Amino acid sequence: MATASKSAKRRFEIVENNENSAEVDDIIEAQVSDNADDSTDEESSEYSGLEDEEDDSDDEDDNSDWEEGSDEDEEDETHNMSTNEDSEDDTGENKVRPTAVPMIQDGPSTSTAQLPTSPVEDEYAYDSSDEEDLRNTVGNIPMNWYDEYPHIGYDLEGKPILKPKRGDEIDNFLRKMENPESWRTVYDPQTGQDVILSNEDVDLIKNVMGSRIPDGSYNPYEPWVDWFTNEVMETPVTGRPEHKRSFVPSRVEAIKVGRMVHAIKMGWMKPREAKDDSVERHKYYLLWNADDKSEDVRRIENPIPAPKPRLPGHAESYNPPPEYTFSDKEINQWNRLADTPYQRKFPFIPKRFSSLRAVPAYDRFARERFVRCLDLYLCPRAKKMRLTIQPEDLVPQLPKPRDLQPFPTVCSMIFKGHKGLVRTISHDPSGQFFISGSDDQTLKVWEIATGRCFKTFEVKGTVRCVSWCPNSAIALIAAAVDNNVYLINPGVGDRLVQAKTDEILKEMPTQTDYLIPQRVRAVLTWNEPDKVQWASGFRVILTHLKAVKHVAWHSKGDYFSSVMPEGDNRSVLIHQLSRRRSQLPFSKSKGLVQCTLFHPLRPYLFVATQRHVRVYNLLKQELTKKLMTGAKWISSIAVHPGGDNVLVGTHDRRLCWFDLDLSTKPYQALRHHGQGIRAVAFHKRYPLFASGSDDCSAIVSHGMVYNDLLKNPTIVPLKKLRGHDKFDDFGVFDVLFHPTQPWLFTSGADATIRLYT
Numbered sequence: 061m062a063t064a065s066k067s068a069k070r071r072f073e074i075v076e077n078n079e080n081s082a083e084v085d086d087i088i089e090a091q092v093s094d095n096a097d098d099s100t101d102e103e104s105s106e107y108s109g110l111e112d113e114e115d116d117s118d119d120e121d122d123n124s125d126w127e128e129g130s131d132e133d134e135e136d137e138t139h140n141m142s143t144n145e146d147s148e149d150d151t152g153e154n155k156v157r158p159t160a161v162p163m164i165q166d167g168p169s170t171s172t173a174q175l176p177t178s179p180v181e182d183e184y185a186y187d188s189s190d191e192e193d194l195r196n197t198v199g200n201i202p203m204n205w206y207d208e209y210p211h212i213g214y215d216l217e218g219k220p221i222l223k224p225k226r227g228d229e230i231d232n233f234l235r236k237m238e239n240p241e242s243w244r245t246v247y248d249p250q251t252g253q254d255v256i257l258s259n260e261d262v263d264l265i266k267n268v269m270g271s272r273i274p275d276g277s278y279n280p281y282e283p284w285v286d287w288f289t290n291e292v293m294e295t296p297v298t299g300r301p302e303h304k305r306s307f308v309p310s311r312v313e314a315i316k317v318g319r320m321v322h323a324i325k326m327g328w329m330k331p332r333e334a335k336d337d338s339v340e341r342h343k344y345y346l347l348w349n350a351d352d353k354s355e356d357v358r359r360i361e362n363p364i365p366a367p368k369p370r371l372p373g374h375a376e377s378y379n380p381p382p383e384y385t386f387s388d389k390e391i392n393q394w395n396r397l398a399d400t401p402y403q404r405k406f407p408f409i410p411k412r413f414s415s416l417r418a419v420p421a422y423d424r425f426a427r428e429r430f431v432r433c434l435d436l437y438l439c440p441r442a443k444k445m446r447l448t449i450q451p452e453d454l455v456p457q458l459p460k461p462r463d464l465q466p467f468p469t470v471c472s473m474i475f476k477g478h479k480g481l482v483r484t485i486s487h488d489p490s491g492q493f494f495i496s497g498s499d500d501q502t503l504k505v506w507e508i509a510t511g512r513c514f515k516t517f518e519v520k521g522t523v524r525c526v527s528w529c530p531n532s533a534i535a536l537i538a539a540a541v542d543n544n545v546y547l548i549n550p551g552v553g554d555r556l557v558q559a560k561t562d563e564i565l566k567e568m569p570t571q572t573d574y575l576i577p578q579r580v581r582a583v584l585t586w587n588e589p590d591k592v593q594w595a596s597g598f599r600v601i602l603t604h605l606k607a608v609k610h611v612a613w614h615s616k617g618d619y620f621s622s623v624m625p626e627g628d629n630r631s632v633l634i635h636q637l638s639r640r641r642s643q644l645p646f647s648k649s650k651g652l653v654q655c656t657l658f659h660p661l662r663p664y665l666f667v668a669t670q671r672h673v674r675v676y677n678l679l680k681q682e683l684t685k686k687l688m689t690g691a692k693w694i695s696s697i698a699v700h701p702g703g704d705n706v707l708v709g710t711h712d713r714r715l716c717w718f719d720l721d722l723s724t725k726p727y728q729a730l731r732h733h734g735q736g737i738r739a740v741a742f743h744k745r746y747p748l749f750a751s752g753s754d755d756c757s758a759i760v761s762h763g764m765v766y767n768d769l770l771k772n773p774t775i776v777p778l779k780k781l782r783g784h785d786k787f788d789d790f791g792v793f794d795v796l797f798h799p800t801q802p803w804l805f806t807s808g809a810d811a812t813i814r815l816y817t
């Protein structure tokens with residue numbers, strides 16, 4: 061062994077001093093062959109153990125010599141390495157370096173000639189290489205220590221690292237909305253910066269949260285070698301044959317089994333119950349989910365916490381107030397409810413004690429805890445959405461009445477002259493005159509500005525309805541009196557218009573090419589007035605089969621309609637003034653007709669029965685809409701000048717506003733009258749409408765209709781006008797707006813007409 065060590069030393073010396081690589085290779089090969097011969101001789105010697113001991117001592121001396129000259133050798137080695145590198149660069153061939161020389165062992169000995177090695181350092185004694193790029197050098201400490209300081213740590217030069225600006229909650233919200241990577245951005249407390257997680261980090265987090273294997277690339281089913289059970293032992297451990305007793309049934313065990321069978325039959329012993337396999341089956345579960353299977357586990361979404369138990373009140377005090385203690389009557393009543401304890405006021409009887417230490421144990425504690433556990437386990441839970449709404453929020457925000465002026469507020473004039481109920485009124489197109497009809501069998505023409513009665517027409521019957529022709533080129537009034545409809549020239553206003561009207565109505569148009577239908581001839585006749593009637597102003601008389609209760613003009617003034625409620629399927633008639641013709645538009649009765657109106661812009665006819673309002677298209681001769689009022693008896697209707705909204709008054713105190721573009725049901729129903737509504741009206745220019753009732757009042761309301769179809773009408777009650785007196789349980793019969801001014805006319809049962817401005 062000593063020879064090998066010395067030869068190795070000589071070899072290194074030769075390598076260090078020799079610059080020729082070929083000679084070094086020859087020396088190494090010769091030395092290896094010599095060492096092989098020496099090792100063969102040593103193995104054949106029977107005293108090799110003693111020689112090994114001597115060689116070990118020599119090796120120690122050699123090692124000591126090696127350590128002493130290590131510094132010099134390192135310097136020479138460094139010099140030779142640099143020389144070899146230069147020579148390699150010059151020649152382009154690989155040169156042998158001292159560090160590449162293999163270590164040579166001498167025989168079976170374990171001692172080797174090796175280079176000195178540095179001691180192994182503990183990997184946990186210093187930071188790993190992953191932290192070399194960190195600017196903050198504070199180490200692994202709680203970062204909340206720096207909450208009170210403007211900096212977050214120190215860099216490699218010892219300078220403080222200032223905290224970055226985080227912003228408030230609004231900035232964080234805007235940053236999340238604008239940054240598409242916000243869902244994978246986390247805050248690093250070590251540096252105070254936001255770090256974006258990589259796809260690998262996101263997959264790792266998802267796997268951990270989904271109870272799967274964290275590493276997605278790991279294959280738990282890859283092939284492996286079972287080192288312990290892969291080889292099956294085919295021979296027994298021992299070759300001893302089994303004893304004969306193992307094949308013969310035991311007599312002692314048979315006696316024990318017989319005793320057990322007898323005990324079971326006598327009932328002294330009960331056999332063991334069979335184990336439930338399902339319990340054993342559910343005892344084990346899969347810790348990690350399989351990566352190739354979808355997550356079928358139904359997790360509780362939006363868990364609802366259990367309601368907290370009721371807190372104790374004053375009745376559960378050891379010294380409750382006197383009003384909480386039971387009297388004898390209450391105790392007897394409490395005892396009678398033993399079969400239905402849920403009806404008791406308290407589940408216990410409040411008692412008073414002198415001190416808290418005198419209170420005994422609560423005998424119902426275990427019972428209440430048990431019931432509480434049953435509620436938590438068995439009772440389903442549901443969320444009840446409680447809206448904290450202020451009462452003011454339920455009321456619509458309507459504009460104030462003073463912001464909606466002008467509208468009539470005070471009674472400015474009272475027209476007196478009739479002696480009976482004034483049932484109907486109507487104004488001329490210019491707004492200078494108006495006419496009224498009463499139960500005293502008279503028609504009176506009034507001037508609005510002065511209140512003067514210009515003319516009085518006497519008719520033989522009760523005036524049910526009057527209507528002034530809306531065509532300003534004709535001075536004509538239609539009045540429904542019993543079974544007749546009178547067309548009267550009032551004789552007021554422009555004389556040229558009066559003369560033109562007489563010329564038109566003086567001659568009857570020829571009917572040679574027209575044959576009056578039998579249905580029309582049976583219910584209606586056109587008659588000419590006599591000389592006395594003509595002198596009084598009567599121009600045409602239409603005689604009906606039944607009593608006429610309503611007349612209405614078309615907006616152009618050539619057509620007008622009349623209503624006979626008792627005429628069944630011939631209740632509604634439409635007349636043409638220029639041709640003196642009439643027609644029955646309906647062949648079937650749809651109910652008791654109350655009134656009719658023409659659409660101001662389209663060829664539509666509104667027919668109001670007791671409960672419904674039907675809209676007919678006169679050109680197509682079909683039903684367009686059927687308005688469902690929900691009322692028992694309709695009294696009157698009015699159409700907005702735009703034609704898309706209808707106002708319906710009923711005898712059961714309901715005022716219904718219909719939006720034809722919205723629905724066939726009321727957009728809004730108002731009940732601000734004390735009794736039935738007799739009449740309703742729209743203003744032609746202002747956003748106003750009014751209703752008159754038997755409670756002797758007329759209510760003026762604001763009704764704004766917008767051209768924007770997405771905006772609903774605005775309805776605001778403005779003023780309640782009073783002044784009429786009640787007569788025979790009747791109040792206001794008719795209401796009428798001035799055509800140009802925000803004025804309102806009302807006619808009542810007290811034989812007066814009032815003007816509100």
